[in-house]
Amino acid sequence: MAAALGTRGATRRLLAALRGWSPGLAAMSADAHLLTAEERNQVILNLKAAGWSKLTDRDAIYKEFSFKNFNQAFGFMSRVALQAEKMNHHPEWFNAYNKVQITLTSHDCGQLTKRDVKLAEFIEKAAASM
Numbered sequence: 001m002a003a004a005l006g007t008r009g010a011t012r013r014l015l016a017a018l019r020g021w022s023p024g025l026a027a028m029s030a031d032a033h034l035l036t037a038e039e040r041n042q043v044i045l046n047l048k049a050a051g052w053s054k055l056t057d058r059d060a061i062y063k064e065f066s067f068k069n070f071n072q073a074f075g076f077m078s079r080v081a082l083q084a085e086k087m088n089h090h091p092e093w094f095n096a097y098n099k100v101q102i103t104l105t106s107h108d109c110g111q112l113t114k115r116d117v118k119l120a121e122f123i124e125k126a127a128a129s130m
Helices: 002-019 023-031 037-049 070-087 114-128
Strands: 061-066 092-096 099-104
Touching: 037 114, 061 114, 070 092, 070 099, 070 114, 099 114
Parallel strands: none
Antiparallel strands: 061 099, 092 099
């Protein structure tokens, strides 16, 4: 009985969340994160100074991080994953032993946004603390 009530409660919450969602609202949310030309130029300079590079084949930034060992690399990835989930903004990444390669872009608008900058800043702090 308790399991059935829990399922019903979860279903009600899901339906309530879906009623409040609309594609138009999602599009407005993405647009609110776009960078102005001036912001974009400054952000690219700051990110390059921190070791990020601008990809030439698409509007994205990339950086490779090296750690002492796999455990440290995986710990870093776990910290970034928790933040990315909070932001609902997920990196493209690859891990091999102590190396982590990260690419950031906003897929919903096909370009760099303030969300990418915010996540890159978090990633830099997380890497520095390892």
